[in-house]
Amino acid sequence: MERKEISKSVLKRLPGYLSYLKSLPEGSATYISATALANALGMGEVQVRKDLAMVCDGGRPKIGYLRERLIEDISQFLGYDNTTDAILIGAGKLGQALLGYGGFEAYGLNILAAFDAAPIAEQTQEGKPIYHISQLESFCRANNVLMGIITVPAMHAQQVCQQLIDNGIKAIWNFAPTHLDVPSNILVQNENMATSLAVLSMHLQAQIKEKK
């Protein structure tokens, strides 16, 4: 398989295919067609086929794709098979919820530790260490961490972001509802609840109006 340049829109759909494929019971058919996948996820079948073409080499006409193989290919493409170490800054409610969420391992994400300006405990219920923010530097150097998760209040996010970059972080998952200024080689992925809410409440407004 030749690895072509992949667009962000395709990339964002891949986890959906993967999770659906994985959710199929053990005894399911060995092969699955793009048509079946598309129907299950409410998408166009051509789109599914094109997306799959990016990550695996070929289904078989009239039969479809080898399910197990497809799972493997997508997982590998998304890097789920080799884990990424990350640290989390801001051990508040949201931060602790993320620390406690066991599900990230399935995505190859391993949160090593949390940092906070005023740690309330030495570790979480699950045993993940919570350090004072002053330990950030030495920890990053020692563990060669590349991903940082920001769950501090918006007010402090930019400053924390800068600290992360200074310590070698290359990718930032930002839960703070604010824009972060970063150099072009650093990637910020905003988990923006406000954005989702905007879409939802616009839909409700339209529905309410319609009813009148």
Place this chain on the structure above:
Amino acid sequence: MERKEISKSVLKRLPGYLSYLKSLPEGSATYISATALANALGMGEVQVRKDLAMVCDGGRPKIGYLRERLIEDISQFLGYDNTTDAILIGAGKLGQALLGYGGFEAYGLNILAAFDAAPIAEQTQEGKPIYHISQLESFCRANNVLMGIITVPAMHAQQVCQQLIDNGIKAIWNFAPTHLDVPSNILVQNENMATSLAVLSMHLQAQIKEKK
């Protein structure tokens, strides 16, 4: 101002403008230009101008937009000024973090209560009630709730989703990492962590490869 049809992409950018405008200190200039906004958020200025044109009626050439007015217009457009009531299903870690997060009020979202198949407490630390899932129906009827937040494990999400729809919910904020099948008049907004992670880890893979 004539309310035109707004695209999702524009809609998703509006909260960003709003939060930046609100973050400006009290004593800031009365007017702000699209150019200034664009620079601050790292966007194209034409795009900002076009977006703003959707929600407010006109800035003044050479001067810009009235900052206060812009905040008001975007807030109103996004429906932040009239609150939406919501209920949350699944009072696990993530559910409780969302229940406890005070910031949603600023977005006009009011989570009335949580429901769970096995409630571990009668209410959260913050005093939000946690009911048994069997109470869902009567609660929805009594309070005319239109938005539901799903924070149950993926396995149960579709079933919970159906219950919500049966009880009159029109918009669903889905935190479960799974696809939900719904009728076309119901909106599902997926808060998909896997999607974000895919983008982030792809970036890291590219960086690591580059280094070699």
Place this chain on the structure above:
DNA sequence: TAGATTGTTAATCGATTAACAATC
């Protein structure tokens, strides 16, 4: 063979960007 499916090439659609006229 007929039919279901894949994969590719072309057409469409929508969103972003560029160019420019209008305004203060």
Place this chain on the structure above:
DNA sequence: TAGATTGTTAATCGATTAACAATC
């Protein structure tokens, strides 16, 4: 007036969809 800015019209770009040939 000159220059900064707005808002609009046209061009570009990218992604989705449609049409179709290839395959088993």
